[in-house]
Amino acid sequence: MDKNRLLGILGIESGDDLRFFEDFAEIVETEEEIEAAVLAEILAEADMEVFEELCEGYFDELKGFLDDSGGEIRDITDDIKKAICGRSVILREAYDRHELSEAAEALANELIKFRDWYSADGSVVCTSHDTGDTELISVRDAVLSSRLEKLGGESFDFDFGSALLYDFDDYEEPKNNMS
Secondary structure (H helix, E strand, C coil): CCHHHHHHHHCCCCHHHCCCHHHHHHHHHCCCCCCHHHHHHHHHHCCHHHHHHHHHHHHHHHHHHCHHHCHHHHHHHHHHHHHHHHHHHHHHCCCCHHHHHHHHHHHHHHHHHHHHHHCCCCCEEEEECCCCCEEEECHHHHHHHHHHHHCCCCCEEEECHHHHCCCCCCCCCCCCCCC
8 A cells, every 4th residue: 555545544635634533543443454664654744742642542442442341451452552652752752864764664563563463353252242142353343342332232242362462572662862
């Protein structure tokens, strides 16, 4: 996918326009394949203070849908939020073109890693309260089902046991670039 296609999916003209909750949600929820390099180009143009607010808002809402699902999945999503927001701080504080490019790429890779985990089929066991039927779905689909349930839809139980695996090994805390 090229930059113009991704901008079209997001409904924006440039990274400067990445300002709304729906924009962040579209990046992480779209089923379209997004290349990290293309996403990095858009992120490098975005206002990172606004992006951090969007990220925090998205994950806070996500946590709200996971409230009844156990502490471990909420803890994982909180750690993911910290990782993504931490990368956005690094990008915001980048002071030259090379550092900006590296920071945008690192943030894009972190978002892609989250998207891959969030949309991985079979990571959540979903059991219908009405029928007792069980199916394996993604975390994203479990959150969607939870949203629909809160709007009066069918009720489900979710087992996030397989979704508790997330690789944080290569994450580094943001460093102060003012040394």
